[in-house]
Amino acid sequence: MKNLSYHEARLNKTRHELWGFSDYWNLSELIIMPDSVDNALHKCRLSYNGEIEVIKWEPYTARTIRKxxxxxxxxxxxxxxxxxxxxxxxxxxxxxxxxxxxxxxxxxxxxxxxxxxxxxxxxxxxxxxxxxxxxxxxxxxxxxxxxxxxxxxxxxxxxxxxxxxxxxxxxxxxxxxxxxxxxx
Structure with missing residues (x-):
């Protein structure tokens, strides 16, 4: 996963600022890539508040931008x-x-x-x-x-x-x- 330490820092900062949590979530331990994810580019979407609610893997396609x-x-x-x-x-x-x-x-x-x-x-x-x-x-x-x-x-x-x-x-x-x- 790309830039994992930056995602971790943002997630833990958000948890602290919004809900007062002081524990640290290590994403490499919490997120396990399922076998259904192939070599194509996928987005991992993590929904959480006090606890992880959902982890979703979605194929990702970049948008074409001209204007x-x-x-x-x-x-x-x-x-x-x-x-x-x-x-x-x-x-x-x-x-x-x-x-x-x-x-x-x-x-x-x-x-x-x-x-x-x-x-x-x-x-x-x-x-x-x-x-x-x-x-x-x-x-x-x-x-x-x-x-x-x-x-x-x-x-x-x-x-x-x-x-x-x-x-x-x-x-x-x-x-x-x-x-x-x-x-x-």
Whole structure:
């Protein structure tokens, strides 16, 4: 499993902050890959509160992204990886003819529907310091120095030439990369 230590850290932080748990869950001990999972790419979905409720393995297919629609919500809160994504789905419904959304909150760039984002300025890849959900792949890329954090307002987008959309399932090397003009 990819970036397991980052997933563990986020899960244990969430358990502590939401429910006050201080014990540490070791995912490599809790998650056992079933024989039904083949060599194709699969997503492991773990639902929990005080205890693990469900572990699901689902085949994963990356989405094709050609156009990104800006959407706005100054009140959205998705700091924990909730199973309920109603607010995000409402924003996604505003995408018009685009394949993806770029969420702007209080004038600052955050994330897309399922991905963190990074922008290329000619010298470096910068990821917003205001993500809705600081993803595990984002944390790994920051630690490795592949990307760096920056305050990125909607007005700053013109300073960048490229955008990349990545998450734990879509690694940096396979991430959708588009010209900044694809953001409308």
């Amino acid at each position: 990104i629609q800006r959407v706005y919500d100054d009140n959205i809160d998705y700091r924990y990886k909730y199973e309920a994504r109603d607010e995000l789905n409402t924003l996604f419904a505003q995408r018009k003819d685009a394949d993806e959304i770029l969420i702007i909150k209080n004038g600052l760039v955050t994330d897309s529907l399922y991905c963190n984002v990074a922008f290329y300025n000619g010298n470096a890849w910068c990821t917003p310091n205001s993500p809705l959900l600081p993803g595990t792949q984002r944390a790994c890329l920051l630690e490795a120095g592949v990307i760096r954090e920056a305050e990125i307002s909607e007005n700053d987008l013109g300073k960048y030439s490229l955008v990349k959309l990545f998450n734990a399932m879509v690694g940096w090397e396979n991430a959708a990369q588009l010209n900044i003009e694809c953001i409308v």
